[in-house]
Amino acid sequence: MKEQGKIFLGLSVFVLAMAITYGLWTNNAGGPGLEAAGTTALFLAFGLCAFIGYYLAFTARRVDSGAGDNPEAEVADDAGELGFFAPHSWQPLSLALGGALAFLGVIFGWWLMFWAAPIILIGIFGWVFEFYRGENQNQ
Template identity: 30%
Template sequence: MKSETYLFAGVAVFFLLTDVAYIWFAREPAGIAALTVSCFMASVIAFFCLVNHRRKGERPEDRPTGEIHERSGRVDFFPPHSGHPVITAAAVTICALGIIYGFWLFMIGIGVLAVGLIGMVLAYVGRQDG
């Protein structure tokens, strides 16, 4: 994670320098806000990578002598087919249409969205790892 930390810290510094130059030459609020937010987002990612590197230590990918077999084993649980993402996408579409056509349609979309999100969150609550 050390190389990722350096990468995103460099991106944050780039956006910071660009933001300073933009403030100096353009003085346009929308661009200043966009560059400032971009700098903060890159800083957050760099901070996350730094904390993970300090907490978990070096990965085999970080060492020049790292071997492939050092990262072998179970990666994670990947769920099989599920209809909940489709329900959630349809609900977001209904909510977007509700913004255009009326509050009643937006509220229907919120109800469908709740069903989709609760289904995704609670789909594997009772699952046992092992």
């Protein structure tokens, strides 16, 4: 994780330099002024890279070093259990249908949100409490 944090922090410095360069370049290009959309997007990308880099660097201090932090490590050194993942779930389908209806509501009319919101809420509720009820319930 230490290396990943360094990569993201380095990327954030690069994106910051490019945001400043882009902002100055578009401001002096003889146009009407600063090109706001691209400059804003680059500064937001800088913020996202900095947040991720800081999180990874902060977390790396609290966890053991992994195989990715050892330059002598082999690929097999990182093998093993990665965590628990749901074997199957219908909840993402519910969220996708509700999200699709919500985006269609933006196009065709906000009244469609009355149908989308309950579907989205059912999907979120089902996904959060998936392992507290039914056949996947933990004993």
